[in-house]
C-alpha cells in the first residue's frame with residue numbers, strides 16, 4: 028500500500044481571454060486542504076510594448092486586451108489622454124456620448140455574465156452534469172429566458188455600436204473628446220426597445236434576488252468572508268460608473284478613505300508580486316499587504332455607495348442594503364444580485380441620456396495645455412480600472428501602468444477558492460465532478476476577466492492532475508472525459 | 517442534413533472574436549440547428565470528444581500551451597479557420613516582438629511588469645512557478661505553427677462576417693465574402 032503524502036490537485040480551466048487561469052488545491056497527508064491557489068498563466072507585456080507608441084493610438088490599442096469589456100479600456104485610456112492634452116472637462120456632448128457608451132458596455136457585460144455564463148449553475152444546480160451546464164441547454168430548456176438574455180446583450184451592443192462606431196473595439200473616444208454624436212435615427216432605433224429593456228432588467232433583478240433568498244443557506248456558507256471594499260463614488264456618494272473619487276470601506280462599513288483623488292492613487296495602493304501567478308496582488312498601503320486587500324465590482328459598489336441616482340435601481344439598492352442589514356454584504360454569491368441592480372441602473376441611465384438633446388450637439392472636442400502625465404479610473408463591469416501613462420513632447424508613451432479590475436479581486440478570488448475547497452474537498456478520498464464545479468462557481472461569481480473570461484462564456488472545463496509530495500504526476504482526469512469519480516489516492 | 521461539428525478556442529486573443537460570434541444574436545438559435553459544438557469555451561468540453569468538421573481559432577501563440585492546443589486542433593479538425601487579426605497576424609500580443617533595440621523583448625516586458633519600484637517584490641522575482649506554462653521567446657501566428665485552411669480578417673470580424681463564413685463552411689463551400697464584409701480594423 029502506498030504511504031500517504033501531501034499532494035497537489037491541479038484544476039485547469041482551459042478557456043481564457045487576456046489570461047488563462049488554473050487552480051491548484053494543496054492537500055496535506057490527511058486529505059485536508061491547506062490552501063488553494065488561482066494561477067493566472069498568461070502574460071502580455073503591454074506596459075512595455077506600448078512605450079514609443081503615439082498617444083492617440085493608445086485608446087484604440089489598449090482595448091484589445093479584452094474583448095468583453097473593451098469600452099472600459101477604451102474610455103479609461105481616453106480619460107487619461109484627456110488629462111495629457113489638458114482637458115479637465117469635456118463638452119457636454121462628448122461626456123454624454125462616452126457615458127452612454129459605458130452604460131451600454133456595463134449592461135451587455137453584466138447580462139452576458141448572468142444569462143450566458145451563470146444561469147446554468149443557478150437553474151440546473153452546481154452539481155448538475157457537466158454536459159448540461161451550458162448556455163445551449165438553457166436555450167433548449169428555458170428558451171424564453173435565453174431569448175431575453177440574448178436580446179438584452181444585443182441592445183447593449185447596439186448602444187455601443189452607435190456611440191463607439193463598432194460593437195467590439197470601436198474608436199470614437201479621442202484625447203479631449205469624441206469623434207461622433209448620436210444621430211436622430213440612431214437615437215430612435217434605440218428608444219424603440221428601451222421600455223422592453225426596462226421591464227426585462229427588473230425581471231432579472233427579481234430572478235437574482237429570489238435566487239439569493241431561496242438559497243440563503245448556501246449563499247451564506249459559500250465563499251462568505253470579510254473584506255474591504257472599494258469603488259468610485261460621485262461627490263454626493265451616488266453610484267457613478269464613469270467618474271468620481273475613490274471610496275474604500277472595511278468589512279464593518281467604516282471608511283478607510285473617501286473621495287480620494289485617483290490621480291494620487293499610487294500613494295494609497297500598491298501591488299505585490301507572488302511567484303505563482305502573473306497577476307499581481309493589490310492592497311491599500313495604510314493597511315499593509317496582509318490586511319489591506321479588498322474587493323471591487325458590483326458587490327463592492329453596492330456596499331460602498333450611499334445611493335443610486337435612478338429611481339428603480341435605487342429602490343432595489345435599498346432592498347439589497349436591507350437584506351445585508353445595512354452592513355457590507357460579504358457573500359460571494361451576492362455578486363449576481365448586485366450585478367443585476369447595475370443592469371437596471373444602466374438601462375435607466377441609457378433612457379435618460381437618449382432623451383437628452385445634448386447628444387445631437389456638434390461641439391465634440393477640446394484642447395488645453397499639454398501635461399506629461401495622465402491618470403484615469405473608471406468603474407468597469409468587474410470593478411475599478413486604473414490606467415496611468417506618461418507621454419513625452421513627441422507624443423510618445425514613455426511609461427504605462429495598468430491595474431485591471433480583476434487584479435483588484437485577486438486575493439479575494441484566492442480566498443473564495445480556498446474557502447470552498449476546504450468545505451467541499453477536505454477529508455474526501457474521492458474528488459467528484461460536482462466538487463470541482465463548486466470551485467468554479469466561486470471563481471465565476473467574480474466574473475474574472477482573467478481572461479476577461481477565463482470562462483466568460485461557459486463553464487470552466489476542468490482537468491485535475493494529482494501529484495504526490497515529490498511532484499510526480501500520479502493520476503489525471505477531467506470532469507468530462509473521465510466520468511467516473513477521480514481517485515485521489 | 518447531418519449537423520456539422522464545430523470546435524473553437526481562444527489562444528493569445530482577447531475573446532473579442534468569440535464575442536463577435538455571439539453578436540449573431542438571435543441567429544444563435546438557428547446556428548444550433550446547423551451545428552453541434554464540441555470542445556469550446558462556449559460549453560464544458562475540454563477535450564475533443566470526436567473528430568470535428570470545423571475548428572475556429574482565435575489568437576496566436578504566446579506560450580507553450582497555446583502551441584500545444586493549436587496542434588491538437590489541427591489534428592482533430594478537417595478544416596481549420598484562423599478567425600481575426602491575432603490568429604492571422606499576431607494582433608496586439610505580437611507587438612512585443614517589435615520592441616526596438618532589444619535582444620530580449622520578453623525579458624524587458626517581464627522586468628517592466630514585475631521588477632519595478634512600483635510593486636512590492638523585494639527579491640525582484642519574476643513569477644516562475646511550475647504551474648505557469650513557459651512563455652515563448654516571441655509571439656507566433658497560427659500559420660507559423662500549423663497549416664491553416666481559411667483566414668477571416670478583422671479585429672474582430674463582424675458577427676455578420678462570421679455568420680456568412682460559417683454558413684458557407686457548413687455547406688462544404690469555401691467562404692466567399694463580399695468586399696464590404698472584409699475589414700481589417
Ligand code: SF4
Nearest residue numbers: 529530532600601602
Ligand atoms: S483579433 Fe481582435 S477581437 Fe479577435 S482576439 Fe485578437 S484583439 Fe481580440
